Amino acid sequence: MSRILPRVRNEPLPSAEQADPDLRTVPAKGIIQRLFSGTASWVFLIDIALIIVFATLSSQHSFLSLTNVQALLGGTEALLLSLGLALLLGAGIIDFSLGANLVVSSVTGGIAIQHITGSFSAQGSYHALGWAVFLGLAASIATGVLFGLVNGLAISYVGINPLIATLGTAGIGTGIALVITNGGDISGLPAQLQQDVGLKTVADIPLPAFVAILLAVVMFLIIRFTRFGMRSLAMGSSRAAAERSGINVRLHALRLTMLAGAFAGLAGFVDIARFGATTTSGHANDALNALTAVIIGGTLLEGGRVSIIGAIWGTALAVTLQEGLVVIGVQAFYQLIAVGVVLIVAVSVDRFRYRRRA
Amino acid sequence: MWPDHSSSPAGDSDPAPLSRPSIAISGRHIAKRFGHVQALSDANVTVHAGEVVAIFGDNGAGKTTFLKTLLGMQRPDAGELIVAGKPVHLESIRDAQQLGVEAVHQDLALAPELSVVDNMFLGHEILRQGAYRVIGVLNRAEMTERADAALRELSIKLPSLAVPVRDLSGGQKQGVAVARAVMWGHTAILMDEPTAALGARQSEIVCELMRTIASRGLGVLVVSHDIPRVLKVADKVTILWRGGTALEAPASGLTVPDVVATMVGYRKEEAA
Numbered sequence: 001m002s003r004i005l006p007r008v009r010n011e012p013l014p015s016a017e018q019a020d021p022d023l024r025t026v027p028a029k030g031i032i033q034r035l036f037s038g039t040a041s042w043v044f045l046i047d048i049a050l051i052i053v054f055a056t057l058s059s060q061h062s063f064l065s066l067t068n069v070q071a072l073l074g075g076t077e078a079l080l081l082s083l084g085l086a087l088l089l090g091a092g093i094i095d096f097s098l099g100a101n102l103v104v105s106s107v108t109g110g111i112a113i114q115h116i117t118g119s120f121s122a123q124g125s126y127h128a129l130g131w132a133v134f135l136g137l138a139a140s141i142a143t144g145v146l147f148g149l150v151n152g153l154a155i156s157y158v159g160i161n162p163l164i165a166t167l168g169t170a171g172i173g174t175g176i177a178l179v180i181t182n183g184g185d186i187s188g189l190p191a192q193l194q195q196d197v198g199l200k201t202v203a204d205i206p207l208p209a210f211v212a213i214l215l216a217v218v219m220f221l222i223i224r225f226t227r228f229g230m231r232s233l234a235m236g237s238s239r240a241a242a243e244r245s246g247i248n249v250r251l252h253a254l255r256l257t258m259l260a261g262a263f264a265g266l267a268g269f270v271d272i273a274r275f276g277a278t279t280t281s282g283h284a285n286d287a288l289n290a291l292t293a294v295i296i297g298g299t300l301l302e303g304g305r306v307s308i309i310g311a312i313w314g315t316a317l318a319v320t321l322q323e324g325l326v327v328i329g330v331q332a333f334y335q336l337i338a339v340g341v342v343l344i345v346a347v348s349v350d351r352f353r354y355r356r357r358a
Numbered sequence: 359m360w361p362d363h364s365s366s367p368a369g370d371s372d373p374a375p376l377s378r379p380s381i382a383i384s385g386r387h388i389a390k391r392f393g394h395v396q397a398l399s400d401a402n403v404t405v406h407a408g409e410v411v412a413i414f415g416d417n418g419a420g421k422t423t424f425l426k427t428l429l430g431m432q433r434p435d436a437g438e439l440i441v442a443g444k445p446v447h448l449e450s451i452r453d454a455q456q457l458g459v460e461a462v463h464q465d466l467a468l469a470p471e472l473s474v475v476d477n478m479f480l481g482h483e484i485l486r487q488g489a490y491r492v493i494g495v496l497n498r499a500e501m502t503e504r505a506d507a508a509l510r511e512l513s514i515k516l517p518s519l520a521v522p523v524r525d526l527s528g529g530q531k532q533g534v535a536v537a538r539a540v541m542w543g544h545t546a547i548l549m550d551e552p553t554a555a556l557g558a559r560q561s562e563i564v565c566e567l568m569r570t571i572a573s574r575g576l577g578v579l580v581v582s583h584d585i586p587r588v589l590k591v592a593d594k595v596t597i598l599w600r601g602g603t604a605l606e607a608p609a610s611g612l613t614v615p616d617v618v619a620t621m622v623g624y625r626k627e628e629a630a
Contacts, residue, residue, distance in 0.1 A: 227483045227494040230472070234480050237469035244467045245481030246452050304471030 039298030039350050040310030046342065047316050054324035068323060069199055069206050073274040075319035076209045077102065080267035081290040082297075082311040083212075083219050084260030089294060090223065091256050092236035092303030093155060097166040098264045099286030100173035101147040105268030106278045107177045109140030110186035113272075117190055129192055136193075137269050144265020145258050147173060152257035156250040170287065177280050187277035198273030208270045213312075215263070220308040232256060236303020292339060293318055296346045317342060380443045382407045382577025383459060383546040385428050388437035389601075390420075397423040398434070402603040403596040405546060405577035410568045412588045412609065413581045415598035416621050421581045424598065425550055428579070429461050430454040442545045460543030464550040466535040470524035474516060477523050478505045478538045508541045509533070512570055529560030536567050546577035553584045565591045585614050599623050 081098045088095050113136035117129060147169065154165040200207040223229035235242040235249055243249050272278055295301060296317060297310020321335040384404040390397045398420045405411040415421045426432045428439065430448025439446050441457045448454050451461075468477050479501045486497045502519055509516060514533035516526070523531060532552060539547045549568070553561035561584060568591050572578045582588045589595065592609040597620045605620045 225495050225498075227485065227496055230476055230483065230496060231480070234469040234472055234476070237471035238467070240465070241467040241469045241477075241480065244451060244461075244463065246455060247481055300471075304469065 038307065038310070039296070039346055040307045040313055042349075043296055043298075043310060043313040043317060043342075043346065047313055047320055050317070050320050050324060054320070054328060057328045058324075069201060069204075070274065071319060071323045072206050072209050073198060073270060074322075075315060076206065076212045077267040077270050077274075078286070078289060078293065078318065079212045079216065079312060079315045080263045080270065081286055082293045082315050083216055083308065084263035085287075085290045086294045086297075086299050086306050086308060086311045087219065087223070087232060088256055088260050089299050089301060090236045090303060090306035091232040091253065092239060093162045093253060093256060094291075094301070095151065095162065095166045095257070095260060096287045096291075097147065097151060097170035097173060098260065098267075098290055099283040099288075100170040100177070101144055101261055101264035102268045102271060102286060103278070103280050103283050104147060104173045104177045105140040105143040105265040106271045107180050107186060107268075107280065108143040109136040109265075109269045110189055110272050110278050111180070112136045112139035113189055113193065114186065129190060132190070133193060133197060136272070137266075140269035140272075141262050141265040144261040144263070144268060146261070147264065148258040148261020149254070151261070152254035155257065156253040174280075174284075177278075181278065181280055185278045185280055186272075189272060189276045191276060193273050194276045198270065198276075208273065211266075212270075215266075216308055216312055223306050223308065228255075233304055233306065236300075236305075238304075289318060290315075292343050296339075296343050298346075298350060380407050381405070381440050382409070382442065383428060383548075383579060384440040385424065385434075386438045386440070388424065388427055388434045388439075390423055390427060390432060390434050396601055398427070398601045400602040401427075401437070401598060402606060403428075403579065404440075404606075405579045405594075407545075407575050407577050408572050409593045410572045410578040410580065410591055411594045411596060412592035413579065413596045413598060414583075414585060414588075414617055414621055415581075416623075419598040419621070420601040421598055422550065423601075425461075425548055425579075425581055428454075429459065429548060455542065458543050458545030459548065460539035460546075461548040462532075462535045462539045462550065462552055464554060466531055468523045468531060468535055471522050473522055474519040474526070474534055475502050475505045477534060478508070478541060482542060505537075505541075509537050512537055512540060512567055514567075527560075528555050529557070529563060532556060532560065532564055533567070536564065536571075540571055540574075540576070543576060546579060547571055549578070549580045549582075551582055552580060553582060553587065561587055585617050589614060589617065597621055 081102065085095055085098060113132045116132035116135055151162075151166055151169050154160045154169065155162045158165075160168075197207065202210060223233070231242065231247050231252055234245070234247065235252060239249060242252075271283075293314035294311045295314070297312070297314035298307040299305060299310060318335070318339050321338050322332055325332050325335050325338075382405045386402055386404075388398050388401040401420060401424045403411060403413060403424070413421055413424065423432065427434050429451050430453045431451050433449070439448060441448075441454070441459060446453075446457065448457075454461075469480065472480070475498065483494075484497045484501050484504075485491045486495045505519055509519075512533070514530075514537055516530055516533070523534060526534065532555070536547075536549075536552070539549075552564050552568075556564060565587055568578045568580060572593075580588060580592070589609055589612060595605070595607055595609045595612055595617065596603055597605040597617060599621065600623070604623070
């Protein structure tokens with residue numbers, strides 16, 4: 001009667017029990033099968049294939065030698081937004097305001113830096129440069145968190161649908177950024193911001209990209225191994241189940257939107273470190289691009305399942321296509337079509353697999 | 359922890375053994391009104407420790423409202439709640455949970471994407487010690503061990519505790535929800551239509567589970583439409599009719615036609 005239950009992951013069923021209708025379940029999978037049952041691995045293979053294609057097609061394989069720092073920084077910003085969004089989607093919250101958050105955060109970061117360093121002096125020297133950069137970073141992240149807090153309050157405590165709430169705050173955020181900059185951009189930030197932070201490379205990889213990868217690893221660990229991650233996924237999987245287990249779902253949602261906001265704030269700082277100026281008009285599609293990258297990677301829009309690795313490959317896919325098409329001399333507009341096609345295919349495959357199991 | 363007999367009304371039709379076990383959960387003269395609807399008028403039920411008590415009733419008789427009241431999900435307009443022998447006021451389901459009352463909801467309230475282990479410990483997670491504790495790292499090894507022990511004790515068979523709950527069969531899901539309730543409940547387990555989504559064989563297993571849980575000294579209260587099956591395992595039956603208790607009786611003396619007749623109100627009408 002009290003048979004010892006198998007506790008090992010995916011341990012195969014004892015054959016005598018297989019006829020028992022109470023033991024029907026998915027058959028155990030091998031490690032290779034498991035590795036490629038996830039969408040992330042397929043997207044990774046597509047990434048690799050694209051890199052090979054572009055390397056072959058580009059003259060003198062210039063695609064590979066061109067580890068374009070600017071492109072990688074663009075990818076870094078996109079990845080930071082994707083990481084925050086992936087966690088939110090896992091908890092069943094969608095966010096369309098991350099691009100706007102990035103813009104506002106870059107503006108406040110830029111203003112903070114300008115205030116501390118004072119205006120550009122003829123000697124090209126700045127006052128308290130180290131502090132300025134640090135406080136600029138702090139201002140950007142704080143703005144991002146505040147933006148997330150507003151989203152969270154609107155979603156959790158006012159009870160507005162996340163889609164509507166973040167569409168609203170996206171408009172408000174972009175508007176505020178443009179009001180502050182009077183429709184233009186904050187420029188003339190210290191060149192050291194670019195040299196020593198944004199464009200600083202270690203082994204040809206820009207510093208911010210390292211930070212983003214590190215954060216991705218941290219996020220992966222949080223989702224996999226911590227109570228915070230587990231409760232986030234529980235919330236996305238079944239909000240009612242999370243509520244009835246005594247989890248404070250509203251507060252948890254607030255924490256998540258603030259965390260995603262912090263990521264957007266950091267992305268905003270990367271943006272000013274990348275250009276030495278804000279780019280208020282360049283981020284209109286960021287939120288949708290992040291959503292695309294995350295979904296391509298296998299995170300469920302409905303919540304309950306997050307793939308951080310998938311979000312990385314999904315982001316890499318967009319960046320690789322964008323840069324690769326330019327290098328081989330095809331108009332970059334085709335990138336939009338290609339990413340769209342991959343999105344539809346990835347989700348279709350996922351749907352099919354999901355439905356078949358259900 | 360023993361029942362206060364003075365508070366229980368006369369005419370309580372429990373079989374009174376010599377050493378009467380304590381009341382696990384009880385609702386006395388519960389009334390609840392929603393706008394124009396008098397959902398409950400005089401609903402009574404008493405579950406002693408070690409007993410399985412069934413609530414039957416037609417649709418709209420107030421079964422769900424009664425259950426929600428007993429769980430603290432709704433506050434009654436009138437009446438008295440007793441948990442573990444003491445009169446209590448429940449503000450939320452959390453209050454009930456702290457008194458050891460757990461529920462198996464009709465929709466099971468499981469997170470389908472999460473593993474069996476994670477579902478069983480949701481809201482009661484075990485963390486690793488030391489620095490890990492500060493950042494909330496789960497101790498999945500211990501969680502798995504305890505979940506395994508809890509499932510084994512109830513003879514619930516699962517292929518693996520690491521699979522997401524959505525990959526389990528209906529009966530297995532029910533088993534996980536029941537085991538979770540038993541794991542955290544130490545006074546009473548309330549079940550809302552536990553067999554509604556199950557096949558015949560799986561329903562039998564769940565009914566056996568009710569007996570197993572009761573034998574561990576918990577009170578089991580089950581709301582069900584599956585009269586024949588539940589009547590067989592129940593010690594006592596409470597039948598609701600239009601928001602009030604029409605009958606409280608030992609199950610042994612009742613037949614399915616008796617129950618149905620009372621459920622649809624024939625007895626009340628005859629008496630009138």
